[in-house]
Amino acid sequence: METILTVNHLTKKFGYLTAVKDLSFTIEKGNVYGILGPNGSGKSTTLGIILNVVNRTSGDFSWFDGNTSTHEALKKVGAIIERPNFYPYMTAIQNLKLVCKIKEVPETKIQEKLELVGLWDRRNSKFKTYSLGMKQRLAIASALLNDPEILILDEPTNGLDPQGIHQIREIIKTIAGQGTTILLASHLLDEVEKVCSHVVILRKGENLYSGPVDSMLASHGFFELRCQDMEQLKSLLEKNASFGKIENFNGTLTAYLKEEMDAVTLNKMLFEKGIVLSHLVKRKESLEEQFLTLTKNN
């Protein structure tokens, strides 16, 4: 696997406050990463450090093979941080031409990228006349101008209306589909769940977990069950060693698995014991549930 970014024991202090504490993780080529964490957990600070706008207190990070300077490396990176920042008095085209000059890439990609985000028709409007959704889309177009090795997005849907959120997500999915490595910071978990294969979870600047989404909790999922005689079902499951915690909530029994078992096996087993289910669903904990479990227990 080709490494895109390595972060080693990164620490950032703002006075007495430690925003990022001894953080380490690596980003491999081709994956879609999510950085998760509540507000103020150090997501933006971490991105700020690797993007050369925030100074680190200690630790280090290196881009690609570690031989390029940060600002040279950033020319191969596309990044959007919080709010889109452009020159308000310049048009979309003029702003993008400026970015091309900074990134030292030819201006030939401008049309393609503006079309991708649906702004080609408004290319000659000044940036200050754009709505927030359009500004955010222009920021994405700008980040893609150099066909980056990695796209870094910090809360890309913050403050947008549902339509705008949907548009941005579609664009992200399209880009992810093209095999671009993506690093997405967000506190919106369903957003991350929909696109990310790997996550880094932060709380108060500390790394709680980093790795694939699937192995975040050593969990085998759970069953949601309903039948005529709930009491009998419950006592039966409690005797079975495969199940751990069993909860009865609003007439639905939730049984957490301690080891792998598929729905067919369970259904067959219960039927043989004379229990006919009216409702059977096997689910994994959603990212949100896993996230809350992780951040609570630690």
Add this chain to the structure above:
Amino acid sequence: MLRLLHIEFIKLWNNRASKVLIIAYFVLLTSIALIAAIKFDIGPVQFHLADQGIFNFPYIWHFNTFVTALFKLFLAIVIVSMMSNEYSNKTIKQNLIDGLSKKEFILSKVLTVVSFALISTVFVFVVSMILGLAYSDYNELSIIFSDLEFLPAFFFKLVGFFSFCLFLGILVKRSAFALGFLILWTILEQVVFGLLGWKVMSWDAARTVKDFFPLQSMSNLIKEPFTRLSAVQNIGQQIGEDMKFDYHVYWYEFLIVFIWTAIFIYLSYALLKKRDL
């Protein structure tokens, strides 16, 4: 280097306010020629300013560089706002993320400032040359090309002043406050000079100290040219005032301004490097 200049050019030229101010500045530089048109013709009193010798070589080098340097305030506004707007639009953050290093960022601003000063100097040279050839009483080559040190003095004065503006723009981050600070600083230099001379040391010593202040050192480069005019000299002699001032530009005056310029540029860089954006 050209890339950095081009980046800055795109930023400035697409901003209407900056464009208007820059054009106004260069129009004003040219308009110094209009002084030649000042003519009073009231009965027996006939006065034509161009005939008073202000366009005589080599005096014209001194006069024009002094007068045009007053217009530098226009460019000061442009420079302060080109720096502080990067902060208020947060585009400085985006520039860095896009792959401009902090060094390149400062360098692009410094290069712009130096180009402004250089173009102004060339402009003043050309305008003065034309005016001189038209009105000067002396047209010998050796006279035309004497006292040319006022041109480099003009250049250094502008570069120094503009670097100060750059630094203020970075320090204060708001263009209006930065310009206010510039005015405050001008007053402050005089106040400190006054306090030094009044309480701390002799007036002569205070004057020497004052010559090391940034704005004072820049204005020392080109001293006021009016008392050098023969008409003014004549009046002075009649009222018995001795008006023998030293108008020359000295190497140590260059040095002081050069050191201030280096300090301002370095401080701008250090400030940018230290700050979290």
